[in-house]
Amino acid sequence: MADLPQIESIIRDGRELLAAQSIDQWQGTYPNTAVMVDDIHQGWTVVLEENDEILGTAAVIPGIDVSYEQIEGAWLTQDSPYLAIHRVAVSSHHHGRGLAGELFQRLFAQADQSADIESIRIDTHPDNRGMQHVIKKNGFTETGKVELKGMDLQGVKDFAYERLTANVKPAHLNQAVFTK
Template identity: 75%
Template sequence: MLLRQATMADLPQIESIIRDGRELLAAQSVDQWQGTYPSTSIIVDDIHQGWTVVLEEDNEILGTAAVIPGEDANYERIDGQWLTDQAPYLAIHRVAVSSHHRGRGLAGELFQRIFAQIDKAENIESIRIDTHPDNKGMQHVIKKNGFTETGMIDLINQDLDGVKDYAYERVTAHINPAHLVEIKATK
């Protein structure tokens, strides 16, 4: 298995995996990805920007994610508190694995390989991700892979205005202690 940057030649397989994810969520009565998001144009833009990675085995794409640098407008306001403040971070979006290979722990494998690449980048201090409150499977994978739930965010753009997701953050090995937020206990 290897993690690599996606190319436009991968688009049909990526779209198939996204479709699989949409169908699984619908079967679980999770109102996530049930509209036009993520659209082909978003996935194409992710690939052109160099953000999409794929987990591949024997020339078959098993999973995909968008790993996006820079500040994410969705993460500017949070009902809660991020673990870091003013720290450079990456956001992971549009995580999906092939329905033909479910049960193999591929989402976790995808995350671990992404983390290994991020750990080589000394200027990234944390990773942020979010998911729908009803998507228990993704919440489990996120927490199992070292993310801490930090609150709720409002999704904006891409026809998602008004949608609230659980937000998570994972601090990397390169954290500057000055960027850690002091979490005050509430009683």
């Protein structure tokens, strides 16, 4: 909880950057303080820090994500344990340093050490080309579109991505994705 003010500041930075780019993501009340506090209490918040300064943050959520239950397209895996990454943001004072990628790489290393996690899923707004670039650059495969649930964003369909971990079991791969 001691990190909450810095996390909120970074989320505000992200909201302002998106607004400056005319991207209609995070322009309402989401994500708000209650969401960030819940992330912390659930143990989902991760931060990237340097010299006691938080440079970036994300929520890493295990289990079923209701927004990912239906997809226009196909996930790489089916019926396998995954992590969902949400609310990724980097401090505006440190843009251009590749910190989102560094945050992802550290998350991947931890996921690869967990025998239960077979993939990582993430989504982003169709207009957020910067985040799309970071996601693809870090080894995610675009899998389709998802409608976000429980965020008062009716009709918005984010681009969905998935990245396999070192633990993926061949039986859990969605074979339809690999057919011609």
